[in-house]
Amino acid sequence: MFKTQYHTAEPMRIDKFLTHFLPDVSRQYVQELIIHGVVFKNGIIVKKPKEMVSLGDIVEVDIAAVKQYTGASISQDTKQELRDNVKIIYEHHDFLIVDKPAGLLMHKTNNPQSYSLVDIIKELYPEIEGVKDKNQSREAQMQQRDGIVHRIDKDTSGLVVMARNQEAFEILKHLFQDREVYKEYICLVRGHIRQTHDHITYPIIRSKLDHTKRVAVVSDKQQSKSHERHADTEYWVQEIYDKASLLKVVIHTGRTHQIRVHMKAIGHPIIGDKLYGGKVEVQDNQTLSRQFLHATRLQFNYREKQYTFDSKLPRELQNYVDALS
Numbered sequence: 001m002f003k004t005q006y007h008t009a010e011p012m013r014i015d016k017f018l019t020h021f022l023p024d025v026s027r028q029y030v031q032e033l034i035i036h037g038v039v040f041k042n043g044i045i046v047k048k049p050k051e052m053v054s055l056g057d058i059v060e061v062d063i064a065a066v067k068q069y070t071g072a073s074i075s076q077d078t079k080q081e082l083r084d085n086v087k088i089i090y091e092h093h094d095f096l097i098v099d100k101p102a103g104l105l106m107h108k109t110n111n112p113q114s115y116s117l118v119d120i121i122k123e124l125y126p127e128i129e130g131v132k133d134k135n136q137s138r139e140a141q142m143q144q145r146d147g148i149v150h151r152i153d154k155d156t157s158g159l160v161v162m163a164r165n166q167e168a169f170e171i172l173k174h175l176f177q178d179r180e181v182y183k184e185y186i187c188l189v190r191g192h193i194r195q196t197h198d199h200i201t202y203p204i205i206r207s208k209l210d211h212t213k214r215v216a217v218v219s220d221k222q223q224s225k226s227h228e229r230h231a232d233t234e235y236w237v238q239e240i241y242d243k244a245s246l247l248k249v250v251i252h253t254g255r256t257h258q259i260r261v262h263m264k265a266i267g268h269p270i271i272g273d274k275l276y277g278g279k280v281e282v283q284d285n286q287t288l289s290r291q292f293l294h295a296t297r298l299q300f301n302y303r304e305k306q307y308t309f310d311s312k313l314p315r316e317l318q319n320y321v322d323a324l325s
Contacts, residue, residue, distance in 0.1 A: 002061040004212065006053040014041065014059065015049035020274045038062040079115055086120050090309060094168035095161050096125065096147075097298065097309045102157040102290040102316075107145045118146050121162060128162065131169050150176050150254060155272075158185070158295025159311050175300050176254060184297035185249040185259060186238075186313060188321060189268040193245045196237045200262040203228035204255045213275060214257045216265035231255045233262040241324040244271060259293060288320055 006017060015034060019027045031049040033039055039046045040060040041053060053059060085101035098117065100106070105116040122129055128147035147162040149172040163169035175181050202216035205228045217228050232252035239246040245268065249259055257276070263269055264276040272291040294317060299308045313321070 004059050006055060006057045006059065009055050011052040011054045013049065014039070014046055014051050014053050017053050018059065018061070033061065082115065083120050086117065088124070089159075089311070090307075092164075092302075094165060094302070095163050095172060096121065097307075098160050098162055099311050100152065100157060100160055102155045102314070105154050106151045106160070107148060116144075117160075118144055118148065121147060125164060127164055131163050131166050133169075133173065149173055150181075152295050153257065153260075153291075153293075155290040156293045156295060157290075157311075157314050157317075159298045159309055160295070161298060161300075171302065172300075175302075179252060180300060182297065182299035183251050183254075183295065185251070186294045186296050186317075187247050187249055187259060187263070188271045188292035188317075189245050189247060189263050190243065190271055191245065191268050192240055193235075193237055193247070193266075193268055198235060200231075200233040200235070200266060202231065202262060202265050204231045204258065204261055205229070214255070214261045216261050218265055229253075229255055231258050231262065233259055239321075244324060246321060260291070288316065290316070292317055292320065 006012070015027055015030045018030045018033075018039070030039075034046050034049045034051075037045050037047075038061060040062075041051065042058050043060075082101065082104050086104070087099040088096055089099050090097040098121065100117055104120075105114055107116045107118045108114045118128075125147075131147050132145050147164070147169070149161055149163055149169060152158060152160055161172060163172055200216075202218050204214050204216055207213040207215045216231075230253060234250045234252065236248045237245055238248055251258055255261075260270055260273055260276045264273075269277045270291050270293050272288040273293070274291075294313055295311065296313070297308070297310050299306070301307075312318075
């Protein structure tokens, strides 16, 4: 059972709300789920897509029942657009450096119709099939994570490394585990950050109310030592705008949603981040369809040779920041 809570003061239609939380699912598909009676609000079946959710409401979706229906599929045109936007910026006989566009999953979700970077790379480099962590969970096995050494979020763009054979996978996996990979991001956050350089080291835990979210532990009352995970995010302010700050960010750990959670914790959520509260401001008719977070640099040593890869801001992000100037 998928479960989440509505945290915003202003009421919202339940179909619109759920569209933000079910990856690769259209609003029309959410409406069909509601009609089929698999969506609940505060324990009661929701009968109409236009029903409103208010602050504190608990929303649940019966995932087992959802699987009885046809999964939301992506149109062929959308798949082709995603394929066209995936860039292979470096080919090594052991690994690939891929520039992933926003809007594309790294790997399949529990929705069998989901479309991912792994699907695209397997078409181009079929040798990655079966290259994966041999000790991964059953859920991970179902999600087909072939070649994936590390991940970035669906609506984050930028650089990822993918292994082409099992030996390379093990080497690269240990580089990430031992924190020997330099990972740099660019993000735009709400408000003015006073300190031009700082480390955010709040531990991160899974939200008790919403399994899709993570929470930074900023007080003793939140502590749950058995579940919290050390996290270290370092940032430098690059530019200050009227209502926003542009940051260079380096993560020294690799927790789920780490940058997004840490920025929210210090009161400066990433602009465009629907999950963590960074709403979008329209600038000179420029708006965003995604969160302003881009993986801009990867650097690591592989077999005694250093590799450095860079990715420029995507046009949508560059146009948005230009409109702020």
